[in-house]
Amino acid sequence: MENLFKSVEQCPDPQTAEITGNIPDWVEGQLFRLGPAKWDFDKGFSFNHWLDGSALMYKFAIRKGHVDVMSKFLDTIAYQKLTQIQRPVFTEFGTKSYPDPCKNVFSRFFSTLVPLELTDNNIANVFMLDDELYASSETCHIWKIDPNDLTCVKKTDIKELLSVNLASSHPHKCLDGTTYNLGASYMTGLRYHILKMSPFSHHSLKEKGFERASILTSISSAHKTCFSYYHSFGLTENYILFLEQPLLVNTVRMAASGIKGYSLKDCFDWNPSQKTRFHLIDRVSGHEIKTKYQSDAFFFFHHINTYEEDGHVIADIQAFPDPEVLDKFYLNKLRLGEFAVSCQPVFTRYVLPLKTDGKKGENLITLHNTAATAVKQDNGVVFLEPETKGESGFEMPTINYSMFNTRKYRYIYGTGVFETGKFANSLVKLDNVTGQMSVWKETSTMYPSEIVYVPRPGSVEEDDGVLLSVVIDVAEDTRDFLMVLDAKTFKELGRAFVPRSVQLPPTIHGMFHMD
Numbered sequence: 001m002e003n004l005f006k007s008v009e010q011c012p013d014p015q016t017a018e019i020t021g022n023i024p025d026w027v028e029g030q031l032f033r034l035g036p037a038k039w040d041f042d043k044g045f046s047f048n049h050w051l052d053g054s055a056l057m058y059k060f061a062i063r064k065g066h067v068d069v070m071s072k073f074l075d076t077i078a079y080q081k082l083t084q085i086q087r088p089v090f091t092e093f094g095t096k097s098y099p100d101p102c103k104n105v106f107s108r109f110f111s112t113l114v115p116l117e118l119t120d121n122n123i124a125n126v127f128m129l130d131d132e133l134y135a136s137s138e139t140c141h142i143w144k145i146d147p148n149d150l151t152c153v154k155k156t157d158i159k160e161l162l163s164v165n166l167a168s169s170h171p172h173k174c175l176d177g178t179t180y181n182l183g184a185s186y187m188t189g190l191r192y193h194i195l196k197m198s199p200f201s202h203h204s205l206k207e208k209g210f211e212r213a214s215i216l217t218s219i220s221s222a223h224k225t226c227f228s229y230y231h232s233f234g235l236t237e238n239y240i241l242f243l244e245q246p247l248l249v250n251t252v253r254m255a256a257s258g259i260k261g262y263s264l265k266d267c268f269d270w271n272p273s274q275k276t277r278f279h280l281i282d283r284v285s286g287h288e289i290k291t292k293y294q295s296d297a298f299f300f301f302h303h304i305n306t307y308e309e310d311g312h313v314i315a316d317i318q319a320f321p322d323p324e325v326l327d328k329f330y331l332n333k334l335r336l337g338e339f340a341v342s343c344q345p346v347f348t349r350y351v352l353p354l355k356t357d358g359k360k361g362e363n364l365i366t367l368h369n370t371a372a373t374a375v376k377q378d379n380g381v382v383f384l385e386p387e388t389k390g391e392s393g394f395e396m397p398t399i400n401y402s403m404f405n406t407r408k409y410r411y412i413y414g415t416g417v418f419e420t421g422k423f424a425n426s427l428v429k430l431d432n433v434t435g436q437m438s439v440w441k442e443t444s445t446m447y448p449s450e451i452v453y454v455p456r457p458g459s460v461e462e463d464d465g466v467l468l469s470v471v472i473d474v475a476e477d478t479r480d481f482l483m484v485l486d487a488k489t490f491k492e493l494g495r496a497f498v499p500r501s502v503q504l505p506p507t508i509h510g511m512f513h514m515d
Helices: 077-085 105-111 158-162 251-255 323-329
Strands: 011-016 018-021 029-038 054-063 066-073 125-129 132-136 141-145 152-157 179-185 191-197 214-220 226-228 239-244 247-250 268-270 276-282 293-295 299-309 312-320 346-353 373-376 382-385 387-389 395-398 411-415 426-431 437-441 446-448 452-455 465-473 481-486 492-497 509-514
Touching (some): 029 125, 152 158, 191 239, 239 299, 247 251, 312 323, 346 373, 452 509
Parallel strands (some): 125 509, 293 382
Antiparallel strands (some): 011 066, 029 509, 125 132, 132 141, 141 152, 226 247, 239 276, 395 411, 446 465, 465 481, 481 492
16 A cells, blocks of 8 residues: 555656557547645655645546547645755645745744634636546635646636635536535635535626625524534535534644644544534525434545435435544555554435424324434434445445435445545445445455446436546556446456656546546
8 A cells, every 4th residue: 555655746748558358439439537646845854744735737628439648746835845945834734834935924923823714726627617637625715727738727716706715525416507606705704605606607697607606695603602613515406415523623723833733633632422413405595494403423535425315314424433543544544554444434325305294202203204203302303314325445435426415316426535444445336225335346456436326328327328537557567557347237348558757646526427
């Protein structure tokens, strides 16, 4: 595993991949992937955490049996400063910031008095908004990217537009073109915000991208000096679901970060005695429904899917028992090949009944296809107990998003990422009806990335498509490759082997844009 976490170099000139097997002719487009890729700099400086590395985007261009691959570091302000100073001047996830020698003495002193000058090192996700490509992380900085040569075109600061300091890496796009995202503010009060961008029309005068975003509604934090960490949120046909989990960002510590030298991770507090709060918001009115839903504490990054069924909201989440997983990604551990088997994620289903006027102490769920429960307590809170399916040990869940997001669905695809348990070096397909799991695994030196689902044009079945995963092989004299699997059979169709001159790091998220 330690060979996965070496700093790599970019390859901005497209290189031809060698194809074996068969990539279906209808798979034409560009696969974009994004993640941290450079942690080591001159004078012996290295970042502390995997998530701190400089963002690298790469793409596979697939057209009629021909595949090209290229990569480029995002030319963000953070990257420019790193290249110049060889130290981060913005606080990263696990590494503190250093004084910027380009600033005068007054500016350097002032920067120690403001909480966490947020980085624009967008390592987390890549997505399309309108017909434009964007890279994001969990801050207010969003970069527009040229899809042809992967250059940074324009930075949008959501804080300047809407006074929102943080934003989710996973916006949701609806069939009508409406896009929602989740944000938070801490400079003008601790609140969470639902951001809404109405469909863009080429015949209107509306701005493209985030410039036309508005705040649908705001929710005050349940805590006086903290707000909940989040990475994603849920969406149904009628509701937005936000989970306020008890991994809290301490704003008092954030305010002292410039003086004390805290990283963002240093500002986290885990409070397992507190409950996870489920906020259900009407998509049209922005009003939160009055019922209070809670569960025992858990940690999560990813909502898998959320949908409505017979008067219930079903929320499927890839849940961890606690946030220990964040500590597994410190580079001093990863570069020793250490990744504990403990604290593994598992498919977890919560069911929220919309009708909650039943008797206290009784299960309010009337569905017959779930073992989850929802019991009204004496204080009026509906307490949720989940059910789990399949086996634990895979993450980066993927569904047939374009057809089944917000709808009842059946199949989840995931990867063992860096796990060392049963699904190490594996890709998995979970049937959430039967609990059956299919597994792809070849060797212990291969590390497959998050799966990207590509539906076959005209398909109506949920798993009528292909799955794309970039596999990094750390064995000697091997090449990394893009693998294409049949979504239905979970069998391999073909590979596109990357030339050895192209160095690919493990990435976080990606997307396929069909030509």
